Amino acid sequence: MNTIVCIKQVPDTEELQKVKIDPQTNTLIREGVPGIINPFDENAIEEALRLKEKKGGNVTVLSMGPSQAEESLRKALAMGVDGAVLLSDRLFAGSDTLATSYTLAMAIKRIGPFDLILLGKQAIDGDTAQVGPGLAEWLNLPQVTYARKIEVNENKIRVERVLEDAFEVVESPLPALVTVTKDINEPRYPSLRGLLRAKAEKIPIWAAEDLPLDKRKIGLEGSPTQVVKIFIPKPPKRGEILSGEISQVVDKLILEIEKRRTI
Amino acid sequence: MRKIKIIIEKCTGCEKCLPSCPFSAIRIENKKVRILDNCNLCGACIDACPFRAIVLEKEKIRVDLSSYRGVWIFAEQRKGEIMPVTYELLGVGRTLANDLGAELSVFLLGSHMKGKAEEFLNYDLEKIYLIEDPLLNSYRTDLYTQAIVDSVNLKRPEVILMGATSLGRDLAPRVATRLQTGLTADCTGLEIDKKERNLIQTRPALGGNIMARIISPRHRPQIATVRPKVMRRARPGHSKKGEIIEINPTFSQNNEAVKIITLIREEKETVDLQEAEIIVSGGRGLGKPENFSLIRKLADLLGGAVGASRAVVDAGWIQPYHQVGQTGKTVQPKLYIACGISGAIQHQVGMRTSEVIVAINKDPEAPIFNIATYGIVEDLHKFLPILIEKLEKKGKS
Numbered sequence A: 001m002n003t004i005v006c007i008k009q010v011p012d013t014e015e016l017q018k019v020k021i022d023p024q025t026n027t028l029i030r031e032g033v034p035g036i037i038n039p040f041d042e043n044a045i046e047e048a049l050r051l052k053e054k055k056g057g058n059v060t061v062l063s064m065g066p067s068q069a070e071e072s073l074r075k076a077l078a079m080g081v082d083g084a085v086l087l088s089d090r091l092f093a094g095s096d097t098l099a100t101s102y103t104l105a106m107a108i109k110r111i112g113p114f115d116l117i118l119l120g121k122q123a124i125d126g127d128t129a130q131v132g133p134g135l136a137e138w139l140n141l142p143q144v145t146y147a148r149k150i151e152v153n154e155n156k157i158r159v160e161r162v163l164e165d166a167f168e169v170v171e172s173p174l175p176a177l178v179t180v181t182k183d184i185n186e187p188r189y190p191s192l193r194g195l196l197r198a199k200a201e202k203i204p205i206w207a208a209e210d211l212p213l214d215k216r217k218i219g220l221e222g223s224p225t226q227v228v229k230i231f232i233p234k235p236p237k238r239g240e241i242l243s244g245e246i247s248q249v250v251d252k253l254i255l256e257i258e259k260r261r262t263i
Numbered sequence B: 001m002r003k004i005k006i007i008i009e010k011c012t013g014c015e016k017c018l019p020s021c022p023f024s025a026i027r028i029e030n031k032k033v034r035i036l037d038n039c040n041l042c043g044a045c046i047d048a049c050p051f052r053a054i055v056l057e058k059e060k061i062r063v064d065l066s067s068y069r070g071v072w073i074f075a076e077q078r079k080g081e082i083m084p085v086t087y088e089l090l091g092v093g094r095t096l097a098n099d100l101g102a103e104l105s106v107f108l109l110g111s112h113m114k115g116k117a118e119e120f121l122n123y124d125l126e127k128i129y130l131i132e133d134p135l136l137n138s139y140r141t142d143l144y145t146q147a148i149v150d151s152v153n154l155k156r157p158e159v160i161l162m163g164a165t166s167l168g169r170d171l172a173p174r175v176a177t178r179l180q181t182g183l184t185a186d187c188t189g190l191e192i193d194k195k196e197r198n199l200i201q202t203r204p205a206l207g208g209n210i211m212a213r214i215i216s217p218r219h220r221p222q223i224a225t226v227r228p229k230v231m232r233r234a235r236p237g238h239s240k241k242g243e244i245i246e247i248n249p250t251f252s253q254n255n256e257a258v259k260i261i262t263l264i265r266e267e268k269e270t271v272d273l274q275e276a277e278i279i280v281s282g283g284r285g286l287g288k289p290e291n292f293s294l295i296r297k298l299a300d301l302l303g304g305a306v307g308a309s310r311a312v313v314d315a316g317w318i319q320p321y322h323q324v325g326q327t328g329k330t331v332q333p334k335l336y337i338a339c340g341i342s343g344a345i346q347h348q349v350g351m352r353t354s355e356v357i358v359a360i361n362k363d364p365e366a367p368i369f370n371i372a373t374y375g376i377v378e379d380l381h382k383f384l385p386i387l388i389e390k391l392e393k394k395g396k397s
């Protein structure tokens, strides 16, 4: 059972409050903001490790990002994965989800044979949830999104998916690609031994020329979508105190609630 | 259109191109390379050949954008019922189509959907594409993708809108990737740049803390998923000017399918907090665990989900699943009612982008009031029972 887990480094939630926008390029200024592994991707790593504990095989993590994303890969190594690869090149900058999934697909080609690819259900910064299905398409794999449980039997997986108002059990042949929700498990903390090992490990960094890719399909040029403007939404009006007789206040509140419920 | 071509005289049969193909579409036969039908025209093999025997032929460098016309709305159905978001898409789709001076169409996949297709005749639209096959009865990523991509290639719409539901967000990226075009996720605003015919898409990112405006100027169709319950619904009651057009899909291979085993509806208790439109949250101000029944009752009456502060989760009053905040869930409902929650910064980051925030707290200095749309300085043990009683009465009448 060989698993590849794609992880993205994202800014820490507390830092989300302080995100800045470069007015010239309309991109997010991330330098200096400490990065964490996208929370759902930690669940994906945990799941890969659990499957490995049951079925053997190895787990490789893969991330595309600036060189500081190496910290996230090291954390994954400390959690217990067998290998890590960083895709980092100025040519990858500005990738939208089409270019990102293409680049990841080409790197997976180079990593070699696998049974399962795991991703988080979405990244907490870009929030698109598009990289998983996009990657499955490039690799021509069956996809199962929003998993909260994965069981492997022989050459098949049985997955519970979380939908809006229900959940669904599906079966897919392997190899396959699965994106996971937070409900699937509780990620472990790195062990001391893991931390020491991770520190010593050499993480290969692959640039565009290390991959068999079409340069027109990566980075800004390979990205059909263009972010033309980023802005901070106007904060809604806040701070009105409803005062008066308690039953009047209740009535006022009910009126407001009802306004919100009808579209 | 793009085409991959082999200059057969140059090929030495060295096999260097084999590993470069992500789709295993290259075979060597009699010491010469052959490209199979599943070639995706990705071009990855071109640079792999040291003899430049593989070339990509392009008739035009740019896609001819002008051959794409019209706005398409995906009619999402589950078990034969049309999902409400479809009518919201029809509402905004009409405006976009008018601004483009183009047709508005809906496309519907399934089997035995003729009746549903006819219902769309009551709406202000030009065409209804009915894509029927027994295999399309319930949603399957692979077959839906293929049927949609084939129909799009046939009819060439310039804009496609799909609901940002669990189904839409599973399907749209697969379709967009196969079409090699742009996809914008979870949009809350859509407009047309009339001059360039670009769709200007506005969407929240970073958990709603920033908004991005996105275009796909060099690619058609422009595809967007649209957040449910944001756009105004189209209303029926139009003279029947629309026309139903049937498209018969053909499927090549479908052996690698994901099979649905069961679909289980869960109890309300586990309504996904992040999907909920209304959240009623309780904190330490409830006084004791039993008082969470007030929160549950109110959430039930409003059709919402139950949230909590970390203080009460740590105290074991409620499952961790319900925790909102930095170490819990980030939520963005239309209405967030915080009861007996002080509003520590770690709680705020998980809920401050809610559309309307109501805070009930007996301490007028509680920080939650700084971000509340409506603050109510009261003892919740007095206030909530009255609110619940009045809502119950309303529900009955």
Ligand SMILES: Cc1cc2nc3c(=O)[nH]c(=O)nc-3n(C[C@H](O)[C@H](O)[C@H](O)COP(=O)(O)OP(=O)(O)OC[C@H]3O[C@@H](n4cnc5c(N)ncnc54)[C@H](O)[C@@H]3O)c2cc1C
Pocket (backbone or CB within 6 Å): A006, A007, A008, A028, A038, A040, A041, A062, A063, A064, A065, A095, A096, A097, A098, A100, A104, A118, A119, A120, A121, A122, A123, A124, A125, A126, A127, A128, A129, A130, A131, A132, A225, A227, A230, B183, B184, B185, B203, B205, B210, B211, B212, B214
């Ligand atoms: C404000 C803003 C809005 C944007 N909107 C869009 C848009 O609408 N459409 C669009 O195409 N692009 C958009 N982008 C670009 C998009 O954020 C990037 O392409 C990003 O690299 C991947 O998208 P995501 O963060 O949404 O990831 P998601 O698709 O939400 O991520 C899902 C999973 O994919 C994996 N993954 C994602 N990125 C990587 C990576 N770099 N390395 C390894 N694994 C990864 C992780 O497992 C992750 O959990 C936007 C960018 C910004 C800044």
Ligand SMILES: Cc1cc2nc3c(=O)[nH]c(=O)nc-3n(C[C@H](O)[C@H](O)[C@H](O)COP(=O)(O)OP(=O)(O)OC[C@H]3O[C@@H](n4cnc5c(N)ncnc54)[C@H](O)[C@@H]3O)c2cc1C
Pocket (backbone or CB within 6 Å): B282, B283, B284, B285, B286, B308, B309, B310, B311, B312, B323, B324, B325, B326, B327, B328, B329, B339, B340, B341, B342, B343, B344, B345, B346, B347, B350, B360, B361, B362, B363, B366, B378, B379, B380, B381
């Ligand atoms: C690293 C870190 C991460 C954290 N992550 C989270 C997180 O994810 N989510 C989270 O919520 N917290 C988080 N916290 C904890 C946070 O700092 C607060 O301690 C917590 O949110 C307080 O919960 P509370 O509002 O329920 O309790 P309190 O702060 O004790 O507030 C209780 C409130 O109830 C009011 N009250 C009391 N009685 C009544 C009554 N009868 N009627 C009306 N009002 C009444 C009081 O005036 C008071 O304002 C985190 C803390 C740290 C350090």
Ligand code: SF4
Pocket (backbone or CB within 6 Å): B010, B011, B012, B013, B014, B015, B016, B017, B018, B028, B032, B033, B048, B049, B050, B051, B052, B053, B054
């Ligand atoms: S196409 Fe190029 S690399 Fe492939 S077999 Fe022919 S000569 Fe060798």
Ligand code: SF4
Pocket (backbone or CB within 6 Å): B004, B020, B021, B022, B023, B024, B025, B026, B035, B038, B039, B040, B041, B042, B043, B044, B045, B046
């Ligand atoms: S273009 Fe892509 S799919 Fe086609 S043969 Fe070359 S590598 Fe394979």
